[in-house]
Amino acid sequence: MKKIWGDYEVDSHVNEYTIGQDLQIDAKLMNYDLMATSAHVSMLHSVGILDIEEHSLVQNAIKILKLRCSKQGFAIPNKYEDGHSYIEAELIKICGDPGKKVHFLRSRNDQALVMLRLFAIDILKEIDTQVQILQKSLSTVSSRHRGTHMPGYTHMQKAMPTTVDTWIESFADALVDIRLSSNVEAVLDQNPLGSGAGYGFVGQKIKPDQKHTSKVLGFKRVQKNPMHCSMSRGLYESMVLSQLYPYMVLASQWASDNLLFTMEEFEFVSLPDEFTTGSSIMPQKRNYDVYEIMRGNQSIFWGYSTQINGIIAKRTSGYQRDLQLTKKPFVEACEIVLATIKMWDKTVKNLKINKPNMKNAMSPNLYATGNVNDLVSEGATFRDAYIQIKQTIKEQL
Amino acid sequence: MKKIWGDYEVDSHVNEYTIGQDLQIDAKLMNYDLMATSAHVSMLHSVGILDIEEHSLVQNAIKILKLRCSKQGFAIPNKYEDGHSYIEAELIKICGDPGKKVHFLRSRNDQALVMLRLFAIDILKEIDTQVQILQKSLSTVSSRHRGTHMPGYTHMQKAMPTTVDTWIESFADALVDIRLSSNVEAVLDQNPLGSGAGYGFVGQKIKPDQKHTSKVLGFKRVQKNPMHCSMSRGLYESMVLSQLYPYMVLASQWASDNLLFTMEEFEFVSLPDEFTTGSSIMPQKRNYDVYEIMRGNQSIFWGYSTQINGIIAKRTSGYQRDLQLTKKPFVEACEIVLATIKMWDKTVKNLKINKPNMKNAMSPNLYATGNVNDLVSEGATFRDAYIQIKQTIKEQL
Amino acid sequence: MKKIWGDYEVDSHVNEYTIGQDLQIDAKLMNYDLMATSAHVSMLHSVGILDIEEHSLVQNAIKILKLRCSKQGFAIPNKYEDGHSYIEAELIKICGDPGKKVHFLRSRNDQALVMLRLFAIDILKEIDTQVQILQKSLSTVSSRHRGTHMPGYTHMQKAMPTTVDTWIESFADALVDIRLSSNVEAVLDQNPLGSGAGYGFVGQKIKPDQKHTSKVLGFKRVQKNPMHCSMSRGLYESMVLSQLYPYMVLASQWASDNLLFTMEEFEFVSLPDEFTTGSSIMPQKRNYDVYEIMRGNQSIFWGYSTQINGIIAKRTSGYQRDLQLTKKPFVEACEIVLATIKMWDKTVKNLKINKPNMKNAMSPNLYATGNVNDLVSEGATFRDAYIQIKQTIKEQL
């Protein structure tokens, strides 16, 4: 149980309680830590801490560790407090003394910051790519059904006529809004590595060269104020999830619309058999679980967002350990968005429109407002025309 | 209890329950409704529904109603279902038949949408102006204290030296992030008026000219798909609050920092007497309630955001009345942000820095990491230097 | 702007920001404050602070103030910080010197605590009475429709047969659960008056007699530890709302069920016209807004609960002003529950069951599981029977 900083054993329950599920999450993020560690090591070489041989030795060791990272990440043994300590320990084991130089001019704080930022940049890109694919699918499918009439509902009651393409394109339009609204990527594009424990290396003899690591890692600029770096832990996670949240709302609304319209009482739309599931006791069942999980995942996402926002709401300036707990909800929430957009896209691509059922559902009451319009076009005031049509409907009942 | 649509009396409890606190909120928003009503009426004139005299009659009536709107709005009598119905009723009362033409080619749905959008655009601008003022204050105050040392804390324990300007500027930097990150204003800048009840006026003889109202109201573009308009109710409110939320987190963090640093045990900073409050029984008290309310308002804001997000998570496409309940939390949350930014600015402008207390707090342990740096500069590996300094500290205890 | 504690003017913006909407909420609670103030004054008399004449003078003044409290409470002038200060000021104005003795041995902290506790006890009783009325209505209506068949759905698809009374009674059963589950009333039944500012009057010459006020106010016991009293501010509010929350979930589920079953595609149930609302442009509409607001109010309640929970999550021991902000969400959330239960009851009492439509909806697929049961009764294993029926259904398609 001896720690990197440790001259004493930490109580095993304290150790277990404070680490929680962090090692599993770190395992997923290790490739980003190694990427940043490599940049940091390159910087240490450039400022003369590691000579050319030491540098090459350490970089090779990092490469070995990277190879061990599969997509699921590599397991971090229980005796380490976190992935960061594990990496240092491994580098010391492989390289000896040069490994002991690696953690100079950084702290686990900026190490976590840069790791999470690289992760966020990557997954936001991946999500955006999927959103663009979805936009294309929505527009392809809607153009295929242009002008197909279906009832429009308000208050869950038949309101006015609409069309399948209007319905489907409304989601595409909202995706445009979301992509337009936010620019959190520009915020993420600043390098926190070198901010150390949140106070930089002010007044110290040797200082990190943050421009060097920015260049290696592809950051546009340095995040200069180290307290600003520290403050962005949790806050940026919150901002990223805020940007992604509307996707989950829309996916849930898409799912809810389809859950309604696939009911036997409507059968406006359907999905192929392989998208549905059955029941363990009811042989006739054909369920749209996929939409239910999509709808439920909106709540799961929101709860994760709530976790992060609850934690950052309690903090004062300067790193505090509760921030560690923002890692899991952040990673899981991002992954849920990615999976949900992909699944949404599949349901769009496989959506079957049942035209005859929609046609049958176009009952006369949907045209009452049009009838009012007719009367106005013949000279009535709107309100009088409205009352007149209302009276006619009443008499017909 | 007779309604605009009404041929029967609504049960009084149903009426009271469904309206709730909506009339009070509508009263605050009436000036935006009147602004949009005026644009709508101008459009009705342009498409020939109102002739020149009728148009002038109705516009004058709108002006009269506008004059009745003070900053707090005007009271809407209880017998009306909402402000929209009240406006129509007043216009009919004042103008007679031309008033009965006013609601043609619109619905209370698009009327509410455009009213809220105009409100949101306005208050976002006002908030942004206040944020810029705050940015300036932070930078003025921080430059006044450049280089003044104070302890930096991590885990609530003394960590490393920092300076007053680093602390204060970290907030200014985060404000830059927030302003950079979001672009929800561009999303709001589309005109939903003319989308009617969420299905437009498809297939009807007379249609609204949305370009006309866009021009009058200053919208950059028309929000074309009427189901997209309907979908944006609640969703845009959520997106706006998401953009504003980080301000509340930062304000709360500023408040928490100051609540700590104004404690007798620190006294690093203070505010003038007129910013503090006293106790009803403890004559010695001088409390920083202003920071506590600032901190608490972050939670109030988040709860309002939760209300909106809870409601939109349940909906299917097409307007549903629960969306009415998003109005109050939206308006109140926006107002809280505005008031909080203004108050934050006042606390910055009046912040007193207690330099001697900060100096006294600069204990030697803050320099331990610097000492490690010194040893590294003399050739030690970082990890060995760290252990050596740790050992020295231990021996001194 | 001079305060009760005040030797200086508080900045007007600080004053406005810290008070917020508190005066409006206090106005609703003043009768409870006056009730407790009367008990406190009686105690002050019993320990010799107020003589018999002073006591009678002050009690009369309290009566006068009580008369001014209508159900909506009486307005508290803006220059007071809160209702508590206003009461003291009024009593001094009416009674002179005896009024200046009233605030002895209490603080605004325990004054607020006891006021809110009395409010909570009252409204919980009122809610419980309404829940019992609702239970009776559910059971009356369900017994009226015993054995009326209707389709049971899972995953929004027809699953198995059920009956109207099973559906309606499931809500009654859940109400029994909620009433059984919680006992927060017993927690509330302890008197915090006398805990002063959260530290009692330890070591002071004259102390409050908490047994006296408990007896007058009808509390079962004294809440002895003053820090425990202080800690219960916000916490008890959270606990009360936790107890009430399931009512809102059930009301929302009742509303959602009915919103679905009143759709034209089902028409299983309906409400009389006076429970429905119309549209400003669609003359044919008949909307169930009442259910939509019921469903939406679940989210409003949850958001208020979130506000309180966010605030108490940030605190350390000892009163802090953010706790003031828990008052509004608490009062509003309780009122929403009361109004919602009443409205739910009205919808139950007026529910019309459309038997023919339900009968028509009893399609053969609902009996597939029964068919499996038949095969098992003839000796098949369950899984084999299931597969056999599934095969038959498939062939019939």
Add this chain to the structure above:
Amino acid sequence: MKKIWGDYEVDSHVNEYTIGQDLQIDAKLMNYDLMATSAHVSMLHSVGILDIEEHSLVQNAIKILKLRCSKQGFAIPNKYEDGHSYIEAELIKICGDPGKKVHFLRSRNDQALVMLRLFAIDILKEIDTQVQILQKSLSTVSSRHRGTHMPGYTHMQKAMPTTVDTWIESFADALVDIRLSSNVEAVLDQNPLGSGAGYGFVGQKIKPDQKHTSKVLGFKRVQKNPMHCSMSRGLYESMVLSQLYPYMVLASQWASDNLLFTMEEFEFVSLPDEFTTGSSIMPQKRNYDVYEIMRGNQSIFWGYSTQINGIIAKRTSGYQRDLQLTKKPFVEACEIVLATIKMWDKTVKNLKINKPNMKNAMSPNLYATGNVNDLVSEGATFRDAYIQIKQTIKEQL
């Protein structure tokens, strides 16, 4: 990818998306499923579906599966949809035809309900035991420090004197409240097994004997209405978490108090070295991460609670798949409470009180209210005495 109900392959992405992390959670719950399966099988025997040999065969197979359950549960292979299907498949594999009878008269719905209920009953008991241990620790430690003075704070400022035992006992008193307030255990104590898919086995030839399984599993009563059973999925989870939530609030408040009081500026209390952690770069650090994680876990818990409440808020009557997503947050939230109470207890047992520092902190301003009391005891009115002491303090500045 073939399912228990399956005559076709489910799309692999749909399969992965709908299952999500459910198998890992089910693995933790398998022992409870097996316990209920055993009771169900015993009932099937009693109603004649399984003869004595078949029954003994299946019970033995269940025992084998139980042995495979370690505390962490056993892994469920990916090709199964859930633990329930896996159990049936294993029983069929081991027992042949008798295994195919096991799922008769139940559904995965009531199987999940009873499994989760048994889990909840167990962990609530375990939590309550730990709470009682904590209560004892708090009372032991507080009695050890009875009468030790420390400053009481309000608004983060010194307010009035208090004592260490008052502080510590306030937490013990609040634990009494929480245990008193709730009775959700009584709600859980009803057997949902036999409710099938939420509509029972109404009108079918063979019916489950729910009294039998109740007796075997130790439930006090049968949960009769099958729609009530179905409704309780998610709802009871929400009710259980509501009961537990105050524990997390208190733990967080305990943590926050201690984070403040362990700051160098106070040093009122401390924990032994093995409860603290160090820094990777600052050799002097000794951090109370354990309190920070305790504080953060309140937010994690609340977020999980939010996930469940978000999901149940969207449902109509009848099982829907999103309810599956309530399992993970429920199990994790319960486990967090258990771990947190245990850790809290450890910090209490190891708490060191620094009496001299507390004594030094007892500054004169803490006694100002006592001075007012003195003046009142000499005949002054309270408000006049207050003003007089305030004046004196002012003059001394």
